[in-house]
Amino acid sequence: MVTFDLRFLDSAKIVCNECEGKRYHSDVLELKFNDKNIADILDVTANQAYDFFKSAKIINHLQLLQNVGLGYLKLGQSLSTISGGESQRLKIATELKKEGNIYIMDEPTTGLHLSDIDNFYKIVKSLVANNNTVVIIEHTLI
Secondary structure, eight states, X not given: OEEEOOTTSOOEEXXXXXXXXXXXXXXXXXXXXXXXXXXXXXXXXXHHHHHHOXXXXXXXXXXXXXXXXXXXXXXXXXXXXXXXXXXXXXXHHHHTTOOSOEEEEESTTTTOOHHHHHHHHHHHHHXXXXXXXXXXXXXXXX
Protein backbone atom coordinates (compact mmCIF):
# COMPACT_ATOMS: atom_id res chain seq x y z
CA MET A 1 0.00 0.00 0.00
CA VAL A 2 1.11 3.52 -0.70
CA THR A 3 -0.02 6.03 1.93
CA PHE A 4 -0.59 9.70 1.20
CA ASP A 5 -0.70 12.15 4.10
CA LEU A 6 -3.51 14.61 3.39
CA ARG A 7 -2.64 16.97 6.26
CA PHE A 8 -6.01 17.72 7.87
CA LEU A 9 -7.85 14.72 6.44
CA ASP A 10 -7.37 11.03 7.07
CA SER A 11 -4.47 9.50 5.17
CA ALA A 12 -5.36 7.93 1.82
CA LYS A 13 -4.06 4.47 0.95
CA ILE A 14 -3.89 2.98 -2.52
CA VAL A 15 -2.57 -0.33 -3.79
CA CYS A 16 1.02 -0.17 -5.04
CA ASN A 17 1.20 -0.30 -8.85
CA GLU A 18 4.47 -2.21 -8.89
CA CYS A 19 3.61 -5.16 -6.62
CA GLU A 20 -0.20 -4.92 -6.84
CA GLY A 21 -0.48 -5.21 -3.06
CA LYS A 22 1.64 -8.36 -2.77
CA ARG A 23 4.30 -6.55 -0.68
CA TYR A 24 7.31 -7.89 -2.62
CA HIS A 25 9.36 -6.89 -5.67
CA SER A 26 8.79 -8.87 -8.86
CA ASP A 27 12.21 -10.58 -8.59
CA VAL A 28 11.23 -11.95 -5.17
CA LEU A 29 7.82 -13.07 -6.44
CA GLU A 30 9.55 -15.12 -9.15
CA LEU A 31 11.03 -17.44 -6.50
CA LYS A 32 8.86 -20.50 -5.90
CA PHE A 33 8.46 -23.14 -3.20
CA ASN A 34 6.25 -26.06 -4.25
CA ASP A 35 4.92 -23.93 -7.13
CA LYS A 36 3.93 -21.02 -4.84
CA ASN A 37 5.63 -17.68 -4.33
CA ILE A 38 5.86 -15.88 -0.99
CA ALA A 39 2.69 -13.86 -1.65
CA ASP A 40 0.74 -17.05 -2.44
CA ILE A 41 1.98 -18.74 0.74
CA LEU A 42 1.18 -15.74 2.95
CA ASP A 43 -2.34 -15.66 1.49
CA VAL A 44 -3.31 -19.14 2.79
CA THR A 45 -4.87 -19.86 6.17
CA ALA A 46 -3.07 -21.77 8.88
CA ASN A 47 -5.41 -24.71 8.19
CA GLN A 48 -4.48 -24.72 4.49
CA ALA A 49 -0.77 -24.30 5.30
CA TYR A 50 -0.96 -27.38 7.55
CA ASP A 51 -1.60 -29.47 4.44
CA PHE A 52 0.94 -27.55 2.31
CA PHE A 53 4.07 -27.78 4.48
CA LYS A 54 5.90 -31.01 5.27
CA SER A 55 8.40 -29.69 7.86
CA ALA A 56 7.59 -30.99 11.35
CA LYS A 57 8.71 -27.71 12.92
CA ILE A 58 6.33 -25.65 10.78
CA ILE A 59 3.48 -28.12 11.24
CA ASN A 60 3.92 -27.98 15.04
CA HIS A 61 3.54 -24.19 14.99
CA LEU A 62 0.49 -24.40 12.75
CA GLN A 63 -1.00 -27.01 15.08
CA LEU A 64 -0.71 -24.52 17.94
CA LEU A 65 -2.79 -22.03 15.97
CA GLN A 66 -5.37 -24.71 15.30
CA ASN A 67 -5.41 -25.72 18.98
CA VAL A 68 -6.43 -22.22 20.03
CA GLY A 69 -9.05 -21.94 17.26
CA LEU A 70 -7.10 -19.62 14.94
CA GLY A 71 -6.68 -21.95 11.97
CA TYR A 72 -8.74 -19.54 9.85
CA LEU A 73 -6.16 -16.72 10.09
CA LYS A 74 -4.00 -16.12 7.02
CA LEU A 75 -0.25 -16.54 7.47
CA GLY A 76 0.44 -13.02 6.21
CA GLN A 77 -2.43 -11.35 8.02
CA SER A 78 -1.44 -8.08 9.66
CA LEU A 79 -1.66 -8.05 13.44
CA SER A 80 -3.52 -4.75 13.23
CA THR A 81 -6.47 -6.59 11.64
CA ILE A 82 -7.07 -9.15 14.38
CA SER A 83 -9.46 -8.70 17.28
CA GLY A 84 -8.55 -8.49 20.95
CA GLY A 85 -9.74 -12.06 21.53
CA GLU A 86 -7.68 -13.34 18.61
CA SER A 87 -4.68 -11.48 19.98
CA GLN A 88 -5.14 -13.17 23.36
CA ARG A 89 -5.36 -16.59 21.71
CA LEU A 90 -2.15 -15.87 19.79
CA LYS A 91 -0.44 -15.14 23.10
CA ILE A 92 -1.79 -18.39 24.54
CA ALA A 93 -0.55 -20.31 21.49
CA THR A 94 3.00 -19.09 22.19
CA GLU A 95 2.76 -20.52 25.69
CA LEU A 96 1.42 -23.98 24.84
CA LYS A 97 4.84 -25.63 24.34
CA LYS A 98 6.44 -24.12 27.44
CA GLU A 99 6.98 -26.17 30.58
CA GLY A 100 7.20 -25.36 34.28
CA ASN A 101 5.40 -22.01 34.22
CA ILE A 102 2.68 -20.73 36.51
CA TYR A 103 -0.37 -19.13 34.88
CA ILE A 104 -2.89 -17.11 36.86
CA MET A 105 -6.06 -16.30 34.93
CA ASP A 106 -8.69 -13.92 36.26
CA GLU A 107 -12.09 -14.63 34.71
CA PRO A 108 -10.67 -15.96 31.43
CA THR A 109 -14.03 -17.16 30.15
CA THR A 110 -15.88 -13.85 30.50
CA GLY A 111 -17.65 -13.06 27.24
CA LEU A 112 -16.80 -16.38 25.62
CA HIS A 113 -19.35 -18.47 23.75
CA LEU A 114 -19.98 -21.92 25.26
CA SER A 115 -18.11 -23.64 22.41
CA ASP A 116 -15.16 -21.30 23.01
CA ILE A 117 -15.19 -22.18 26.71
CA ASP A 118 -14.87 -25.87 25.85
CA ASN A 119 -11.91 -25.06 23.61
CA PHE A 120 -10.40 -22.89 26.36
CA TYR A 121 -10.51 -25.76 28.86
CA LYS A 122 -8.79 -28.03 26.32
CA ILE A 123 -6.03 -25.42 26.14
CA VAL A 124 -5.77 -25.33 29.95
CA LYS A 125 -5.51 -29.12 30.03
CA SER A 126 -2.73 -28.91 27.45
CA LEU A 127 -0.84 -26.41 29.61
CA VAL A 128 -1.19 -28.70 32.65
CA ALA A 129 -0.10 -31.72 30.59
CA ASN A 130 3.16 -29.84 29.86
CA ASN A 131 3.91 -29.59 33.61
CA ASN A 132 2.59 -26.05 34.01
CA THR A 133 0.51 -24.83 36.94
CA VAL A 134 -2.74 -23.05 36.05
CA VAL A 135 -4.80 -21.08 38.58
CA ILE A 136 -8.18 -19.90 37.30
CA ILE A 137 -10.19 -17.34 39.22
CA GLU A 138 -13.89 -17.12 38.41
CA HIS A 139 -16.37 -14.90 40.20
CA THR A 140 -19.55 -16.73 39.18
CA LEU A 141 -21.96 -16.91 42.10
CA ILE A 142 -23.67 -20.20 41.26
